[in-house]
Amino acid sequence: MQQAAIDLLGKADLITPMALRVAATLKLVDHLEAGVTDLPGLARVTRSHERPLGKVLDHLVSLGVVERAGERYRVSALGAPLSSRCDHLGVRPMLDVEHLIGKAELAMVDLLHTVRTGAAAYEERGVTLWEDLNAAGGGAPGMDAFKRTAALFDAEAIAEQFDWSQVRDVVDVGGNSGAVAISLLEAHPHLTAAVFDLPCFGPAAREAVERARLADRCEVISGSFFDGLPPGRDVYLLSAILADWSDEDAVRILRQCRRAAGPTGVVLLAEVHLRADHPDPVHRTAAALRIEASMGHPDRTPADLAELAARAGLRVTWEGRHTPVRSLLALRAETEHR
Ligand SMILES: C[S@@+](CC[C@H](N)C(=O)[O-])C[C@H]1O[C@@H](n2cnc3c(N)ncnc32)[C@H](O)[C@@H]1O
Numbered sequence: 001m002q003q004a005a006i007d008l009l010g011k012a013d014l015i016t017p018m019a020l021r022v023a024a025t026l027k028l029v030d031h032l033e034a035g036v037t038d039l040p041g042l043a044r045v046t047r048s049h050e051r052p053l054g055k056v057l058d059h060l061v062s063l064g065v066v067e068r069a070g071e072r073y074r075v076s077a078l079g080a081p082l083s084s085r086c087d088h089l090g091v092r093p094m095l096d097v098e099h100l101i102g103k104a105e106l107a108m109v110d111l112l113h114t115v116r117t118g119a120a121a122y123e124e125r126g127v128t129l130w131e132d133l134n135a136a137g138g139g140a141p142g143m144d145a146f147k148r149t150a151a152l153f154d155a156e157a158i159a160e161q162f163d164w165s166q167v168r169d170v171v172d173v174g175g176n177s178g179a180v181a182i183s184l185l186e187a188h189p190h191l192t193a194a195v196f197d198l199p200c201f202g203p204a205a206r207e208a209v210e211r212a213r214l215a216d217r218c219e220v221i222s223g224s225f226f227d228g229l230p231p232g233r234d235v236y237l238l239s240a241i242l243a244d245w246s247d248e249d250a251v252r253i254l255r256q257c258r259r260a261a262g263p264t265g266v267v268l269l270a271e272v273h274l275r276a277d278h279p280d281p282v283h284r285t286a287a288a289l290r291i292e293a294s295m296g297h298p299d300r301t302p303a304d305l306a307e308l309a310a311r312a313g314l315r316v317t318w319e320g321r322h323t324p325v326r327s328l329l330a331l332r333a334e335t336e337h338r
Pocket residue numbers: 130131148151152155173174175176177180196197198201223224225226238239240241244
């Protein structure tokens with residue numbers, strides 16, 4: 001029994017994960033690599049209190065993340081990914097609590113909020129992740145990680161399966177940095193598009209559109225989809241949007257699309273279905289929980305989506321071939337709905 005208690009507390013330990021986050025946030029490994037290798041020096045360059053920093057270093061030594069020789073510390077092979085030189089691996093940004101990715105990761109401490117409310121854990125802070133990113137601004141450190149530079153999760157199904165031949169223009173609602181709109185425009189040269197997203201993604205979307213030499217066919221519009229959308233376009237695409245939101249918010253977004261699409265436009269719902277896929281049950285269930293805690297509703301079925309659409313006054317007029325991670329539903333306004 002006593003061993004079970006020790007084992008359980010070992011699994012629930014917060015100090016080791018937080019010591020690693022302190023090391024990542026203070027960029028301790030960068031300073032070690034730059035030759036600042038003693039405690040007073042490290043406290044000075046990281047503007048930290050020497051006594052607790054010393055205890056963090058002691059713990060990192062016992063974990064094998066850094067090594068100690070006399071009064072000097074150096075990075076071990078295990079600690080090397082904490083160098084900013086390795087930020088492309090994503091380890092340090094994920095552990096840096098002042099980095100936007102690290103902040104999102106740290107929201108997992110509010111898992112209870114998700115379990116009690118069904119909402120993303122981040123929202124325990126009183127804002128959504130997207131609102132926080134928007135407040136931080138497009139140039140904030142870590143924003144790049146939230147810019148979609150490629151169309152993901154079988155997004156090519158959107159260009160391939162839907163019949164775009166009669167469509168003139170499409171609004172990519174929540175189009176981020178334009179990756180999906182660009183892939184659509186490249187596949188269908190007669191189309192024009194608008195990428196609609198929060199202001200923080202505007203500059204990245206404009207840059208991507210210009211890089212793809214599509215500026216004459218693609219405008220970038222900044223705004224919130226809760227406040228209204230540019231009206232009168234043929235198609236309003238929602239790619240990987242509703243999973244972030246509760247049923248109530250998803251219906252609000254769909255209503256805005258219906259309003260903008262009017263009686264003739266189409267709302268094309270290209271929803272993602274995220275599932276954890278790992279052979280090890282501990283990794284798999286942890287990943288499933290992480291997905292659950294990160295978004296409003298990660299695994300709605302096409303039937304759930306059709307029900308939400310009906311609440312927003314939209315009916316399904318076409319259904320694509322669903323892939324394991326993507327479903328496609330075309331929706332039109334119910335004529336009698338107000
Ligand atoms: C998961 S990403 C999907 C991006 C893209 N549609 C795709 O398929 O890759 C969700 C997008 O919704 C955007 N978003 C969140 N809240 C928004 C709002 N209130 N108004 C407009 N866009 C919003 C985010 O900025 C983000 O780009």
